[in-house]
Amino acid sequence: MQQLKVYSKQDILALTRIRKFETKLGEQVLVVADPGNIPASIEQTPAEYILLGIPEDIGARANEGEGGTDSAWIPFLRHFLNIQSNDFLTGSSILVLGHFDFSELSRLIEANADGHEEKVIAYRHAVHTIDETIEPLIKLITACGKIPIVISGGHNNAYPLIKGAAKGLHKAGLTALPQINAVNLDAHSGFRPTEGRHSGNSFRYAEEDGFLEKYCVIGVQENYLPQTVWMDILNNPFVDCITYEDIFVLEKRTFTQAVAHATGFTEDNYIGLELDLDVLAQTGGGMPSSGLRSLDLRQYVTFAASDSRIAYLHLCEGALSLRISQTDAAGKLMSYIVSDFIKARE
Secondary structure, three states: OOOEEEOOHHHHHHOOOOOOOOOEHHHHOEOOOOOOOHHHHHHHOOOOEEEEEEOOOHHHHHOOOOOOHHHOHHHHHHHHHOOEOEOOEOOOOEEEEEEEOOHHHHHHHHHHOOOHHHHHHHHHHHHHHHHHHHHHHHHHHHHOOOEEEEEEOOHHHHHHHHHHHHHHHHHOOOOOOOOEEEEEEOOOOOOOOOOOOOOOOHHHHHHHOOOEEEEEEEEEOHHHOOHHHHHHHHOOOOEEEEEHHHHHHOOOOOHHHHHHHHHHHOOOOOEEEEEEHHHEOOOHHHOOOOOEOHHHHHHHHHHHHHHOOEEEEEEEOHHHHOOOOOHHHHHHHHHHHHHHHHHHHO
């Protein structure tokens, strides 16, 4: 795991604004006791939650999208570490592990790939490398009975989280098979064809490879849903989809009812709890938005966390969904969502 930068307490305190008569989460969170022996440190820590960053935009570029998803981790961490430590959340149950740095992969592709098509192919190969790097760490964390909280760039990272958690929970004897379920709040399905790894097909790969048993996605925009993907979802009894239009336009069910349906659909196993911030309402240019409020996102995570057996929490696409210039706002919202998640479980 040479791409993993492990944080020291000094790294944490450098992002924490110390004030008299106050205690911040950054003063209370734990760090790895022995950076030279991460497995033993994770196994022996009293922390229940392991916080990890994967700031990359390789998956988005592999999906022929724009970059920028790699820039939300530090704004998130800065806001999170400066939340007040109090009776509602003390921080003592959280270990801040560090972040993965895949910038060298991007640099090599940009320097050597010739033309758009060759770059896309190279980025898709790079996503495989990211998968193989992340999965063993997630397996280790979950096998030790800990819950990973991951702030990543693209939604491509859902695949190694699902695969690693499925293997780790099975190794710990908590599941009969190396499989988990997933609930995802997302404007896209994440179920595009297996045409090479990218940010749009993590759940399809996880399902076809046998690590994802049941999958329910909430809030998909019908205008973003290819007909072939929609038919694949309809014909798969282990995959369910509740569109944004069904909830907010046609009002077939409330948002809370949609989340309750998703947690009920997946209640027979541990779930990976997924949140893609591209569901957020955007009002740029004075045009009316079509998306969810920040409050909806916070309630989604709170409800699901208190109503499910959690394998991990994954937040992604924060910078891209808020158009990069609002990355700090995305970081602040993510910090609130993570605090809501931990409070809901405790």
